[in-house]
Structure formats: C-alpha cells, structure tokens
Amino acid sequence: MSRPLHAPPQRPYYIEAPAYRRTSAGIRVMHLLCHLLNRSGHDAWLYPTAATNPLWHTPILTPQLAQQHAQAGRQPITVYPEVIPGNPRHGGSVVRYLLNRPGLIGGDAEFPASDLIFAYTQHLLPAGENPEHVLFMPPIDSSIFHNRDNPHEEQRQGWLMYPGRHAAALEERQELAARCTLITSTWPASPQEMAEVLRRSERVFCFESTSIALEAVLCGCPATILPSPLFNGTPLGIEELGTHGLAFDDTPQALQDAIAGIPIAQEKYAAAESRFWDQLEVFIRDTQAMPYTPVAASRPEQSIAQKNAPIQHWLDQRQLGEAQSRLIAQRLEAHAPCAPRIDFIVLPGTDPSAARTTLHSLKAQGYPHVGIHIAPSTDVDALNALATQSAAQWLCFVQAGTKLTPAGITHLALELMDAPGCRAACADEIVHEPTGEISTLLRPDFNLDMLLSWPAGMARHWFFRRDAFLEAGGFDAAFAGAREFALLLRLIETGGLAGLGHVHEPLFIAAPRRLPTTRTKWPPSKGTCAPAATSRRSWTPACPAATACCTGTRRSPWCPSSWPRTSRPWRSAACAPSARRPATRTTKSCGRPARRAATTWCCSAMASPSCRRAGSTRCSTMRCGPRWASWAPSCCARTAPSSTRAWCWGCAARRSILSWAPM
Known part of the structure; x- marks a missing residue:
C-alpha cells in the first residue's frame, strides 16, 4: 500500500503526566500513551517532568518547540489525567483521560462541556458520553509478566501483601501481615524482579484495584483484594477483563475459584492488547477533529509560573531514581525491626476537599510504616486522646490541605533509624501562598533563638517521639493556639536542647501560617507560653520600655x-x-x-x-x-x-x- 510522501501535518499532542514511576499504573499509562502515539506516526510530547522511561519514546516539550508549533499554526491537543484540576496549561483543545473515578484521589469531579472525555474502562465513562470513548490500555508488559515455562509452578510457596495507599492495613490485619512478605514502592526494584517473585508465590493480598493484582494473575498467582476505603468492590477493567483470577474475601472457596480463572484472565488480557489499537484509532480520529479555542494565560499567572519554575524544577530533581530506590529498599529490609512507625493525625479544616488532598498525598508515600488518623476536631483533649491510642513510635500533626513531597517520609525515616536518642525532629518545607507562588522554608539545625523569635515558622509540623510526647503531658489546653510551640518549650525545659533534630529535606507543602500583627500587652497574660517558659527558667521579663523589642x-x-x-x-x-x-x-x-x-x-x-x-x-x-x-x-x-x-x-x-x- 503506497503512502503519500508529503502528508499534511497532524496536530501535536501535549500530555500532562507526573514523573515516571514503575509502581504507579496510572503514571505508566500516561507515559505509554505518549510513546504509542509516537509509534503510530503522530507527534506527542510530555510536559516537563522529572523522569521518563528510557525505553520509551517520550520526548519533553520545551518552550522553544511550543513556540515553533504556534508560529507554524499547529494547534496542540492537551491531554490531562483526571487528577489534574482545571486547565493549568491553558490548552485550546482539552482531552480528559479518566483513569479513576473523578475526584476520588484529586482533581475535579465535573468537567467543562468543551472537554472531550475518554475513560480507561467502560464503567468509568460518565453517563451520556460516547460509548466508543473507551481507551483501555493494558499497562503491563506481558513479555515480562507471564507464567510460561515456570519451573516453580508446582512448588509455589509464600504469601505477599501490597498495602499500597491503604497503609492502615498493616495495623488492621496484623496477623496476616506477619505471614506475608511486604511489597513496597521500592521492592522489588525492577519489573523483572517483581515477575520472578510473583512466579514463586502462592497468593498476593491487595486493598485496592491495583495493577499488581493483574501482574500476579498473569504470572499465575491468584490475587485477593480485601475490603478497604479505597476499594468499592468493583475492580478497574471489569468490563474488559472480568474478575477471573481475583478473590474478594479470604476463604478457601474464593481462592479455588480465583485459581481456576487464571487461564481465562490471561486469554482476556491478550485479547485486550489486540483490541487496543482499534481504540487508539478512535482516540486519534476524534481528538484531531476537536475545535481549537486559544486560552491566553493572564500575566499574573505567567509571572507566578516563572517564579515557581526554579523551585519546582529543584523538587522534581529530588525524586528517587531506580538505583536509589533499590538501595533504600535493601536498607529498610535489612533493618526492618528498626524502621520507625509514624502516625499522621490530620486536623480538620473548613474545606472538606482539603482533607482528601492530604489523605491522597499521605497514601501516595512509598514508605510502608505510616498510619493515618482523622482528628474529630482540633480540641487539645481529642488530639491527646489520639496520641495515647496510637501504637506508633512517632506522631505528626498536619492541617488538612497540607501535602507531602513524594519521597519526604522515606528520607525522614532513614534519618530517624540512625537517631535513637531523638525526641523530636522537624524537616524543611515548601510554602504555598494563596496566590499560587511557592517558596522554600529551609530551616537550620535547632536554634533556640530562632524558635523564640519566629515560632510560626519554626514550631509547626514537628515529629514527636510518642513516649516523649506523653511524658511531657501532650499538648496543653492553656496554649491551644500554640500547641507545638508550648510543647517544644516544655521539652527544652526538661531535657535541654539534646534530642531535637532536623532533617535537611523538604517534606511538607503547606500554606503559611498567618499571625496577628497587634502588639501584645505587658505584662503578658497567663496564657502566653513563652513568658511562662522563660519565667520557669528564671529569665526575668524585660522592662516596660523594652517591650518595643519585637x-x-x-x-x-x-x-x-x-x-x-x-x-x-x-x-x-x-x-x-x-x-x-x-x-x-x-x-x-x-x-x-x-x-x-x-x-x-x-x-x-x-x-x-x-x-x-x-x-x-x-x-x-x-x-x-x-x-x-x-x-x-x-x-x-x-x-x-x-x-x-x-x-x-x-x-x-x-x-x-x-x-x-x-x-
């Protein structure tokens, strides 16, 4: 079949995707879409991101290239996953690729009528949308994950558990966790190693609809998806693959049914791989025909984006690479008894979606020993009660809406493993202003003068060792407005500056704390924690004229x-x-x-x-x-x-x- 030598140029695709991570099926799908569009003869680029798969053709879009396209009249098509809210890239033709239920783990729950909707599976497609707009992209490489010529098929042994974003599973099912080998975001370190582990194992337990369950089935290992807040009983891809090879309760009969369905699941997956190319043709046909409406970014937005670019690039570079992840996994495995258990207590706010943002950020962390608790209120007694009930070694109190950097907790945990005498520790932060501008809060090692002079920046988001927290009496209701500040002062009074640490890594992304600008009256009230602390240390208050020293x-x-x-x-x-x-x-x-x-x-x-x-x-x-x-x-x-x-x-x-x- 002859093809024209000089074909009219097609519209390019600009795809928004986070930094490539092997352990995230959603991220893999977005990168793979870019790769397969290029393989199909179209032009596709990823917006700047920290990491890509070196085996795939996923070039990075540069400002110079985007400007060349605009000058040539090539109207780009912007593709967002459902977790991206709004239209941050100001695309004139926007495609929403729904990889999960809209709004479940971030992003908008509804989309403008001008957006073209495609869904990963049939049951994710909103009512009223074109039923042809399903792009089920099998994200698993069946040349790696298979059960052909498996020498361990007749002698499988051992159970696996993947808690994923449901970190509380380790606490809720302690007996089961004790029998299983834990799969984390860093172990096994490569797809080949993961496939080898699955081909040797008897079964794997999951707590959400995850690609690891499908990888296990392709390797001949039945997967059990147990109930959790992240799983509604319907696995992703049920219309395309069914539930063959999966069990949904821990009973012998459910296990036998899952084992019997493994060959059917493998056949259905091969059929889905062949069917994908037809679905991709529909995707290309309908997206190329979309109207283009230029959306100009306002000058303030452009200015903020330019200001944020260096810090955002610096954060992207702090993503863990494959080699780093492998070394960290080896160290955590070698020192598993010493790995610190950290409980995060989320303080409620006025916006219900803020708590979901924090929960999603915490559940996306690769560190397995994390517990999440939602405080019923910000009342000191309620917070102290949660701390008393906790079984973790460390406690951290975060305001709803606060996010965490992807590898922040892992860095912190590695430092705490080497600091048995640490009573409390803090890390660096990224400050996110209401205007959208971000800045760095890079704290020094603990400094008493800085703590007293700037408690708003130095006395929040501390990690307290639980026994030290309880020994100090927890938070004091008399200082409810400065809980952590007052607690730090009590720790200093009882133990000095020893055991107060600092981790030189950005961990939190949070809004700045605003303080009143009114001058405090002299003498201070009994509810003022710093003068109370200084008086207990026999530090005499300054004279009235010195109150101007602020x-x-x-x-x-x-x-x-x-x-x-x-x-x-x-x-x-x-x-x-x-x-x-x-x-x-x-x-x-x-x-x-x-x-x-x-x-x-x-x-x-x-x-x-x-x-x-x-x-x-x-x-x-x-x-x-x-x-x-x-x-x-x-x-x-x-x-x-x-x-x-x-x-x-x-x-x-x-x-x-x-x-x-x-x-």
Whole structure:
C-alpha cells in the first residue's frame, strides 16, 4: 500500500503526566500513551517532568518547540489525567483521560462541556458520553509478566501483601501481615524482579484495584483484594477483563475459584492488547477533529509560573531514581525491626476537599510504616486522646490541605533509624501562598533563638517521639493556639536542647501560617507560653520600655535583654554597648534598673548609637537592605560590620535570615 510522501501535518499532542514511576499504573499509562502515539506516526510530547522511561519514546516539550508549533499554526491537543484540576496549561483543545473515578484521589469531579472525555474502562465513562470513548490500555508488559515455562509452578510457596495507599492495613490485619512478605514502592526494584517473585508465590493480598493484582494473575498467582476505603468492590477493567483470577474475601472457596480463572484472565488480557489499537484509532480520529479555542494565560499567572519554575524544577530533581530506590529498599529490609512507625493525625479544616488532598498525598508515600488518623476536631483533649491510642513510635500533626513531597517520609525515616536518642525532629518545607507562588522554608539545625523569635515558622509540623510526647503531658489546653510551640518549650525545659533534630529535606507543602500583627500587652497574660517558659527558667521579663523589642510581625512580649548572655545571637562589639553597663545601673530610656546581675542589660542600652537614633528603623547589617526596613523595630536594628555575620530581629521575623553568628 503506497503512502503519500508529503502528508499534511497532524496536530501535536501535549500530555500532562507526573514523573515516571514503575509502581504507579496510572503514571505508566500516561507515559505509554505518549510513546504509542509516537509509534503510530503522530507527534506527542510530555510536559516537563522529572523522569521518563528510557525505553520509551517520550520526548519533553520545551518552550522553544511550543513556540515553533504556534508560529507554524499547529494547534496542540492537551491531554490531562483526571487528577489534574482545571486547565493549568491553558490548552485550546482539552482531552480528559479518566483513569479513576473523578475526584476520588484529586482533581475535579465535573468537567467543562468543551472537554472531550475518554475513560480507561467502560464503567468509568460518565453517563451520556460516547460509548466508543473507551481507551483501555493494558499497562503491563506481558513479555515480562507471564507464567510460561515456570519451573516453580508446582512448588509455589509464600504469601505477599501490597498495602499500597491503604497503609492502615498493616495495623488492621496484623496477623496476616506477619505471614506475608511486604511489597513496597521500592521492592522489588525492577519489573523483572517483581515477575520472578510473583512466579514463586502462592497468593498476593491487595486493598485496592491495583495493577499488581493483574501482574500476579498473569504470572499465575491468584490475587485477593480485601475490603478497604479505597476499594468499592468493583475492580478497574471489569468490563474488559472480568474478575477471573481475583478473590474478594479470604476463604478457601474464593481462592479455588480465583485459581481456576487464571487461564481465562490471561486469554482476556491478550485479547485486550489486540483490541487496543482499534481504540487508539478512535482516540486519534476524534481528538484531531476537536475545535481549537486559544486560552491566553493572564500575566499574573505567567509571572507566578516563572517564579515557581526554579523551585519546582529543584523538587522534581529530588525524586528517587531506580538505583536509589533499590538501595533504600535493601536498607529498610535489612533493618526492618528498626524502621520507625509514624502516625499522621490530620486536623480538620473548613474545606472538606482539603482533607482528601492530604489523605491522597499521605497514601501516595512509598514508605510502608505510616498510619493515618482523622482528628474529630482540633480540641487539645481529642488530639491527646489520639496520641495515647496510637501504637506508633512517632506522631505528626498536619492541617488538612497540607501535602507531602513524594519521597519526604522515606528520607525522614532513614534519618530517624540512625537517631535513637531523638525526641523530636522537624524537616524543611515548601510554602504555598494563596496566590499560587511557592517558596522554600529551609530551616537550620535547632536554634533556640530562632524558635523564640519566629515560632510560626519554626514550631509547626514537628515529629514527636510518642513516649516523649506523653511524658511531657501532650499538648496543653492553656496554649491551644500554640500547641507545638508550648510543647517544644516544655521539652527544652526538661531535657535541654539534646534530642531535637532536623532533617535537611523538604517534606511538607503547606500554606503559611498567618499571625496577628497587634502588639501584645505587658505584662503578658497567663496564657502566653513563652513568658511562662522563660519565667520557669528564671529569665526575668524585660522592662516596660523594652517591650518595643519585637520580632517583626510577631510582637513578642519578651526581650533578648532578659535572656542569658549565652543565648544571644549577636557577637559583635558594634551590637553590644560600647561599655557593658552593670545590670543595676539605671538607663535613660526607661528609668528602671535591669533585674539580673552582671549578665543582662536593658534592651535600649544594648543598641548601638545608630540604632538609638530617633526613628531609625533600617537594618544596618546590609544583609536585608531597605526592603525590610519597616520590619526592623528601632530598638532592635543592630549595627555590625559585615564580617560579624550578624542579623536583626526584623530579618528573623520575615524569614530573611541569610546567616547568623554560631552560638
């Protein structure tokens, strides 16, 4: 059959897909769609992503290439999976490829009428849509996952369990988990190793409709899908493959029926592979005929996307590769008894969808020893009750709507395994502003002065060892608005700074915590945790005139002048008074003597001459510049040569600490 040499160009496909991960069937399908469209003679690209399959033809779309297409009049077709909300790429022709129930694990539950809907299986296709718009793409490589010439067929032994996103299965079915070998996102490390394990095993237990169940059936191993919140009783692909080879309860009869159905499932899968090419032709035919309506991104959106690009690229590069995943899996397997169990307690918010976002993010983590609990309220007694009931070694309290980076918990767990004396630990964060802009919150190792000067950034999303949490009495109802801050201060009072750790990896993606800008009255109320803590440490409160010494937007009711000399962050003579005045000497600013002897001075006395000038509010360290002038109170702006690496309290409050003198 002859083909024309100069055929008219077809419209290109731009496909949105996360970084390639072998363990995610949905991600594999999106990457495979790009590969197969290219194999079919069409042009398809993936939007920039951190990882692709090197064995597939999945090129990355660049801005230069997109601009060339626009100049040539090639109207792209944008393909989104159902988990992507809205139209973030501003595509003029949008195709929604439903790989799961819309809104179940993210994205919108309904779509604009202009979007063309295709579904992975028949039962996912919304009512009223074209019944031909089913694109069932068998995601499993049957050249790897098969049971041909299996020498272990007659001597299979051992059970497997894959909890997947239902991490609570390990706690709910402890006896079953004790009998099974656990499949994780990092073990087995390759498809070949997974197929070999399945060809040796008797059965596998799952808790959702997952491709691992189908991989097991193709390898001759029956799969049992047990009830869970993630499984509604209907496996994906039931119209295309049926339920052959699957059991839905742990009974001998269900197991026998599943074993008897394995040959039928293997035949149906081979037929589905052949049928796919006809479905792909329908996909190409109908998408190429779509109308194109240009959607211009607004300038603020373009500006935000440009600002976020470097940080987003940095996050994408922190995805675990195959070699890293293999090494991590080996280490976790070798030190399985020491692997920390972490319980996340999700605090409810006003938006019901926010909790689903956090749950989906937690369930997508590759670390198996994670428990998830939804708090009935933010009441301190309810949170303490959940902590008491927990069987985990570590506790973390997160607000609904907070997301986690893909490998963050794994990094944290590896660090905690090597820190048996750790009582509490924090990690770095990504701050997601309401405008859509993101920024980094890269904390240093634990620093008491920073904790006191900026509790909103330094005292949230801590991981507390459960026994230390309970020994300290849990959260204090008197400080319900600063639960973690007050608890950290109590831990410091009882055990000092020992055992307070920091993991140098971004873990949470969360909205910033807003603090009131009103000045706190003096003397502080009994419900103010920091002055209460300082009084228990015999740190005398500052004089009334020193209440102007504040930490930017947080008007702190205590002053550095009342801290022990060893806790002050400045080390320069320019920041201290030229002649250190004894504490009994009366200062001109307040007319009252300081209350401690030989170790503290009034705040006004500590300020340099340039700081004491009337109306002086600019940080003179030349590290924050005039941008933060309004945040540096006049009595706190320090003057120091750049070589001293000093900083001012205004910088601390605005998260602009570039460096500080070591303690």
